[in-house]
Amino acid sequence: MAKVVTMGEIMLRLKTPGHSRFVQTGSFEVIFGGSEANVAVALAHYGHQSYYVSKLPHHEIGQSAINHLRQYGVKHDYIVRGGNRIGIYFLEAGASMRPSKVIYDRAQSAIAEADVNDFDFDSIFKDADWFHFSGITPALCEKAVLLTEAALKAAKRHNVMVSVDINYRKSLWTIDEARETMIRFMQYVDYCIGGTELFFNTIHRKEELTVDDYKQMLKGIHDQFGFTNLVTTLRETQTASNHTIGALGYDGIDFYQSKDYTIQIVDRVGSGDAFAGGFIHGLLTKNNLQDALEFGIAAGALKHTVPGDFNLVSEEEINRLVEGDSSLRIQR
Numbered sequence: 001m002a003k004v005v006t007m008g009e010i011m012l013r014l015k016t017p018g019h020s021r022f023v024q025t026g027s028f029e030v031i032f033g034g035s036e037a038n039v040a041v042a043l044a045h046y047g048h049q050s051y052y053v054s055k056l057p058h059h060e061i062g063q064s065a066i067n068h069l070r071q072y073g074v075k076h077d078y079i080v081r082g083g084n085r086i087g088i089y090f091l092e093a094g095a096s097m098r099p100s101k102v103i104y105d106r107a108q109s110a111i112a113e114a115d116v117n118d119f120d121f122d123s124i125f126k127d128a129d130w131f132h133f134s135g136i137t138p139a140l141c142e143k144a145v146l147l148t149e150a151a152l153k154a155a156k157r158h159n160v161m162v163s164v165d166i167n168y169r170k171s172l173w174t175i176d177e178a179r180e181t182m183i184r185f186m187q188y189v190d191y192c193i194g195g196t197e198l199f200f201n202t203i204h205r206k207e208e209l210t211v212d213d214y215k216q217m218l219k220g221i222h223d224q225f226g227f228t229n230l231v232t233t234l235r236e237t238q239t240a241s242n243h244t245i246g247a248l249g250y251d252g253i254d255f256y257q258s259k260d261y262t263i264q265i266v267d268r269v270g271s272g273d274a275f276a277g278g279f280i281h282g283l284l285t286k287n288n289l290q291d292a293l294e295f296g297i298a299a300g301a302l303k304h305t306v307p308g309d310f311n312l313v314s315e316e317e318i319n320r321l322v323e324g325d326s327s328l329r330i331q332r
Ligand SMILES: Nc1ncnc2c1ncn2[C@@H]1O[C@H](COP(=O)(O)OP(=O)(O)O)[C@@H](O)[C@H]1O
Pocket: 193, 194, 195, 196, 197, 198, 203, 204, 205, 206, 209, 231, 232, 233, 234, 235, 271, 272, 273
């Protein structure tokens, strides 16, 4: 199995119980989550040597985040300790026509303030096969842009394959700032997930996008910027708790489209990351875009049934879904 490296910010996730609103709750459920950490957990579940790069304070909440990752098999050798804060995100789960809400409290977190010299990227990447990052890290601050760029340059010095999930977060930076930085980073990227709203700005005022809209966007991004291997998840939303998902890929020549899954949502947060983790595993083991998309979207579909950020499902369970077994018989 491969050595995969992800880098980003793991946060304390404080969720209102059930579907309670922020203003009425008297307690929060405590777990940890963050885009790249979620991908690391998924890849550890599929049997890879999955390393997570980050910085966390010395205090017990920082330790607890590390313990959480360790519990699911993620390697923490490259997590540096120091700084003052761990990022927090508050989550209110939506229901029916009421969408979920996230409030961030993450300014000046340890990883946002981390220095390039905190990490020895050459030793991290010298025997690595894959590096995955997301647009959330460079969105944190200018220092985090420099950190991400240093990691990308080191990964490419060591011929490591690189994937990005653009994961545009409008509360962290403007679309112009995001576009400027992410376009610059694309020279290091082999596979790009998402980002249609960033790189292609004619269609994005529409409420519901069709598959043809997405095809036009992926081709437009390819033609304008020369990026290849673009993939995106497709969502057809019925309500905040019920919708259909699929995935689309474009390699600069052909389009690839996965099967669709209609799902009832238990917890949607982390489903894009579950797709990314499954997609990377698919590329590492099957080496073809269609099969990687199928594995990725089945992983993303299953994530919607699992509370928390992490996709705690096995390769075998995902393969069963890919092969068409969605029977509800109890597995005994
Ligand atoms: N209005 C829009 N215009 C263009 N692309 C969009 C728009 N909204 C979402 N997307 C793209 O569609 C995909 C699915 O979006 P979303 O459901 O928000 O993300 P995720 O799959 O990460 O949960 C993402 O790749 C995103 O870039």
